[in-house]
Amino acid sequence: MTAALEASLARIGRFDPELCAFTEVWPDEARARARTASRLPLGGLPFAVKGRAGIRSYAARRLIAAGGVPVGATSVPGPGTHWQTWGQGAHGRTVNPWRPDRTPGGSSAGSAVAVAADMVEMATGSDGAGSVRIPASWCGVFGLKTTGGLLPSPDSTGLASPGVLAASAARAETYLRHVLAGYAPRPVRLPVPAAYSPDLGFASVDPDVAEVVRAAVDRLAAAGVIRLVRDPVTLLDPAETWMAVRRKSPTTASGALRAANDRTLDAFFARAPLLLSPVTPNRPHGHEGPGDVYSTALTWAFNLSGHPAASAPAGFTPDGCPAGLQLVTDRGTDAELLAVACAVERALPPRPHRFS
Structure with missing residues (x-):
């Protein structure tokens, strides 16, 4: 997965100055983690975390333990954005990758943009009113809000649930498989x-x-x-x-x-x-x-x-x-x-x- 990590870091360097999805990028730490993650289940898979505090979240800790490699923290709304629909990245206001004149949605704004621009295949998020699903919708990626109470959440109101922004539903399943203890796939009969x-x-x-x-x-x-x-x-x-x-x-x-x-x-x-x-x-x-x-x-x-x-x-x-x-x-x-x-x-x- 070292090649995947280098590709991820290269795309962040190329596109993030325009899109402003990240507040911080951690290339040295990511490379160090990747060297020890190759034999773990995720094998050094690059992912991003929502906001600076995201690296301490339950989901991030579980993904790291499984061999995931966090590459950086994604943008969330900054001061004055009370409607929480765009993030504030290191290079400025986060923009929608399809229409830069439009918002990417929020509050998991940078996570959605990072996935939409293929900077990472997966980014953590949290959803208290639609904060995973709305940016997923407006950036054209997959987003999952988990069942309330299924995973630990710091939100004392019980409204916010951990979630994931992902390049596909299959990649979102990778998230849940390694974050939720005892997860097992459940095939469904079509239609x-x-x-x-x-x-x-x-x-x-x-x-x-x-x-x-x-x-x-x-x-x-x-x-x-x-x-x-x-x-x-x-x-x-x-x-x-x-x-x-x-x-x-x-x-x-x-x-x-x-x-x-x-x-x-x-x-x-x-x-x-x-x-x-x-x-x-x-x-x-x-x-x-x-x-x-x-x-x-x-x-x-x-x-x-x-x-x-x-x-x-x-x-x-x-x-x-x-x-x-x-x-x-x-x-x-x-x-x-x-x-x-x-x-x-x-x-x-x-x-x-x-x-x-």
């Missing part, structure tokens, strides 16, 4: 019964985003990966409830709404194993901010409920922005989710590479 909700019952979705994601769903059905079932999923808008939980000031109303959505999702997953939706209601916005649209509208319900959820590349809107397909399964079925995601990737067009 998987699935319901598609374009808006989860409350969101207003950009027509171009809706069209891209719906076309991906139809392609999966035609390929025999999913069998669409007529089972509308109508949730209550969780925005105020999420904010109350984040503030640690839940109210009777927020608790009732959370319980109602949990009942709806529990009833759905008792009938079908897979829920599909767009990842975001909007395409990547400009660096000035998101305006009045919550990019988290379709993601944060599953931080409240604790369900595992992933973003798979679905295609591009006419203005060249990636859009993501959200896949959600029942709590604790992360392995099954990854198996479905691998089948989804095989049926959809290969992920395009932004930089040669």
